[in-house]
Amino acid sequence: MAFPCLDKLEKKTQDLSNSCNIEDDNISSLDAGPEPSYSYVQTGFKLYKSDKPIFLDNGGYLPEYEVAYETWGQLNAAKDNLVLIHTGLSASSHAKSQPDNTKPGWWEDFIGSGKYIDTDKYFVVCTNVLGGCYGSTGPSSRDPANGEIYATRFPIITVNDMVRAQRELIRNVFEVSKIHASVGASMGGMQSLAYAWEFPDEVNKIVSISGCARSHPYSIALRHTQRQVLMSDPNWKRGFYYGGVPPHVGMKLAREIATVTYRSGPEWEYRFGRNRADDSRPPALCPDFLVETYLDHAGEKFCLEYDANSLLYVSKAMDLFDLSSSNRSKALQKRTATEQSWNSQNNISESHSVPPEPYKEKVGSATVTPEESLEDLRNGISKISHKDVLVIGVESDILFPVWQQREIADVLMQNNTTGDIRYFELGTNISNYGHDTFLLSLDHIGPPVRDFLG
Amino acid sequence: MAFPCLDKLEKKTQDLSNSCNIEDDNISSLDAGPEPSYSYVQTGFKLYKSDKPIFLDNGGYLPEYEVAYETWGQLNAAKDNLVLIHTGLSASSHAKSQPDNTKPGWWEDFIGSGKYIDTDKYFVVCTNVLGGCYGSTGPSSRDPANGEIYATRFPIITVNDMVRAQRELIRNVFEVSKIHASVGASMGGMQSLAYAWEFPDEVNKIVSISGCARSHPYSIALRHTQRQVLMSDPNWKRGFYYGGVPPHVGMKLAREIATVTYRSGPEWEYRFGRNRADDSRPPALCPDFLVETYLDHAGEKFCLEYDANSLLYVSKAMDLFDLSSSNRSKALQKRTATEQSWNSQNNISESHSVPPEPYKEKVGSATVTPEESLEDLRNGISKISHKDVLVIGVESDILFPVWQQREIADVLMQNNTTGDIRYFELGTNISNYGHDTFLLSLDHIGPPVRDFLG
Structure with a gap:
């Protein structure tokens, strides 16, 4: 039996191996092919540099x-x-084209003059997240302590860590003490809530689209499989692949799994049905049905567009997201302890960017009931229940299911909110694009956002 | 950062590599650990051997x-x-304990004296599917033509091929001309319908639990990712790993992805919540949340329990399942052509067990509308619409969604059926076990089955 899909992977490994001999630490970027959604942007962004440390939720x-x-x-x-x-997880700051980078951005038609987020009225800012690979400090950055690439010496970060870094930009570069709105979808929705949670007096309005107030174990499971697949690629080398062949196979497979979670069955029923790529040929174990060639293509397109370690760290940050009271209290304790230690010594002797103790696996059962857990979330979210919040959910989304969207609205409202809480749900009659609806159904997502921003 | 999950995999590879030096073609079976659902059965089954060829739907x-x-x-x-x-996909013929194998079977409490499938009334038979690895001929069997293990020279098979092999057993060993019932869940539900479709006059009653009348592109996508992950394991060696280290990492990862599709979010909410395995330790990229350690364990348990090539072939057979008229007509044509060629020459010169032409990938769009496709299915299923059929669906199932269950019942009923078509749906208030409900909620699945069997 022929395996063209494996031939292709092996050829790519060989090509990358050849190119590594002439390049150094740079990640090679191959041609992305059609259907670009997130573009690899090496230029066109500005950089805010903080010489002060950022203390992280997990102690590093x-x-x-x-x-x-x-x-x-x-x-x-x-x-x-x-x-x-x-x-979201894998996007850059390039939400829209601008003079320094004229390529279309990932929300090109959502932001602009007269568009849903109207640049005639608003000053719109988008950042690359901490831990990412599109300009902000992440695992592929160099550790100033020794000049080496962090790789998996990079500390574990959280969504709340990301927004605290963003806030420094807002305060120090733009000197803005209160932003009009914090807007995001997917992991952006998490950040949107987290920004308000960290700085409730510095945000007017919050928009969370296809996000959540805490990650669900099912979403964690879906991301877990992607991370495990990536980490099992021999070329991942426990994160120290820079300068060598990147784990493009693991990245491709992880993206294929992710793509399944980003869309919906009904969309694929219409788009691909049960059609095979070539019905005149015998069935094969390599991609065969149209939907398989689609996934293969999606994985292929992404596998060198994003840094593998950034994927792991940012994916992990999503798992850790939880605005419950107990979780945020623990984070604050750990962060404060590190900061105090740093302040008293004006530095910390050992590097806390490496979690000091190795992890030991253990199988067990939940120690908290769903009801207790919900109460914990309600307590945590009370910090922002006086704010104006727009929550948008999509019924066909399996990664951030619509009941997680309702949960955000519910816990906000049950806190005797004084804010204007609005909840919109796009049914399957409106969008079958699943989690990716925020990128594809702008005309359905847009109007409630525009109205809410005021 | 420590990576105990990778340490473990590397140690297993080393252990297997050591044991390969003393063993030959056998697949090593390590201790399965707790929570066994499918047992590795090397003995206790009987064998039916056909010296006549079986001609397959795809021409081999x-x-x-x-x-x-x-x-x-x-x-x-x-x-x-x-x-x-x-x-289902990975189960053996050992549905229940019996004198030659006293280990509990995968439907131990469903079958038996006074149980839902009552052995005081019925003579119950269960087979290992063609393509499997628990005794029936599959990719790990030897090709009689040259004595070598088939590996990926094994022909692509379909669910209809499987049931045609089973029918030879029924006719030749038991001399039964009409079976009382064809009963199955998951891929077993596919077989259940397929058996009746192939031999409508030889079946009284059909029970399909969490099955379907044709695979959906979303289910194909979910299985695609598992196959791709497995085939990307360097130890898979395009199927020729026998006698060496088996692709245990790919198998583990594939099973982790599969496990996500077998259960449901609400179940995990209750079972694991957002609990971490050890909250006193820093977060890690290796399994960390309870749900991750569960998936890790599920993958670990399975990775040497099933033959990797069998997984690929049987998984592919599920993708190809489609009782639509056009699909079954094509299969019949191909099969008949091979058979005629074989009859005329009393053999075929070139081996048709290898698909002769390599597959070429192509991206495209569906050429058939969902409505046309449904009409095609309705025509195909009309062959069994005069039969008594019980369809059971589970609302929390994401792999075989409940609307696929309704589809079976709908197309049967729309064919002016004369049969007794019954449809049962287990809501989320009854079971949150998702696709695995048929293994776990016997007391909810059982009564309608018992009543229907009469």
Whole structure:
């Protein structure tokens, strides 16, 4: 039996191996092919550099860090029209084209003059997240302590860590004390809530699209399989693949799994049905049905577009996201302890960027009932229940199921909110695009966002 | 950062490599650990051997083959009480303990004296599917033409091929001309319908639990990722790993992905919640949340329990399952052509067990509308719409969604059926076990089955 899909992977490994001999630490970027959704942006963004450390929710810290960002529109004199856009897992700050990078951005038609997020009214800012690979400090950055690439010496980060880095940009570069809105979808929806949670007095309005207030074990499971597949690629080398062949096979497979979670069955029923790629040929174990060639293509397109370690760290940050009271309290304790230690010594002797103790596996059962857990979340979210919040959910989304969207609205409302809480749900009659609806059904997502921003 | 999950995999590879030096073609079976659902059965089954060839839906054939089977209860004098149980993807013929193998079977408490499938009334037979690795001829069997293990020279098989092999057993060993019932869940549900479709006059009653009348592109996508992950394991060696280290890492990862599709979010919410395995330790990229350690364990348990090539072939057979008229017509044409060629020459010169032409990948769109496709299915299924059929669906199932269950019942009923079509749906208030409900909620699945069997 012929295995063209494996031939292709082996050829790519060989090509990458050849190119590694002439390049150094750079990640090779091959041609992305058609259907680009997230573009690999090496230029066109600005950099905010903090020389002060950032202390992290899990006890580590970064002695210094950079945040890549792009802007659209103008900051007004009152400095009260800033809209901060948060990205999903693998997106860059390039939400929209701009003079320094004219390629279409990932929300090109959502943001702009007269568009749903109107740059005639708002000063729009989008950053690359901490831990990412599109300009902000992440695992592929160099540790200033020794000049070496962090790789998996990079500390575990959280979504709340990401937004605390963003806030430094907002305060120090734009000198804005209160942003008009924090807007995001998917992991961007997490950030959107997290920003308000960390700085409730510095945000007017919050928009969370296809996000959540805490990650669900099923979503964790879906991301777990992607991470495990990636880490099992021999070329991952426990994160120290820079300068060598990157784990493109693991990245491709992880993206294929991810793509299954980003879309929906009904969409594929219409788009691919049970059609095979070539019905005149015998069935094969390599991609055969149209839907398989689609997944193969999606994986192929992504496998060198994003840094593998960034995928692991940012995916893990999503798992750890939880605005429950107990979780945030623990994070604050750990962070404060590291900060105090740092302040008293004006540094910390051992590097806390490496979790000091290895992890030991253990199988067990939940120690908290769903009801207790929900109460914990309600307590945590009460910190922002006086804010104006727009929650948008999509019924066909399996990664951030619609009941997680309702959960956000419910816990906000049950906290005797004084804010304007709005909840919109797009049924399967409106969108079968699943989790990716926020990228594809702009005309359905847009109007409630525009109205809410006011 | 420590990676105990990778340490473990590397140690297993080393251990297997050491043991390969003393063993030959056998697959090493390590201790399965707790929570066994499918047991690795090397003994206790009987073998039916056909010296006549089986011609396959995709044009290949097997010159001879064996079917492993086990039985419970007694065949009555009228020979009209045989109930044929069909297995899911990875199960053996060992549905229940019996004198030659006293280990509990995968439907231990469903079958037996006074149980839902009552062995006081029925003569119950269960086989290992063609393509499997628990005794029936599959990719790990030897090709009689040259004595070598088939590996990926094994022909692509379909669910309909499987049931045609089973029918030879029923006719030639038990001399039963009409079975009382064809019963199965998951891929067993496919077989259950397929058996009746192939031999409508030889089946009284059909039970399909969490099955379907045709595979959906979303289910194909979910299985695709598992196959790709497995085939990307360097130890898979395009199927020729026998005698060496088996692709245990790919198998483990494939099983982890599969496990996500077998259960449901709400179950895991209750079972694991957001609990971490050890909250006193820092977060890690290796399994960390309880749900991750569960998946890790499920994959670990399975990785040497099933033959990797069998997984690929049987998984592919599920993708190809489609009782639509056009699909079955094509299969019949191909099969007949091979058979005629074989008859005229009393053999075929070139081996048709290898698909002759390599597959070429192509991206495209569906050429058939969902409506046309449904009409095609309705025409195909009309062949069994005069039969008595019980369809059971589970609302929390994401792999065989409940609307696929309704589809079976709908197309049967829309064919002016004269049969007794019954449809049962287990809501989320009854079972949150998802696709695995048929293994776990016997007291909810059982009563309608018992009543229907009469």
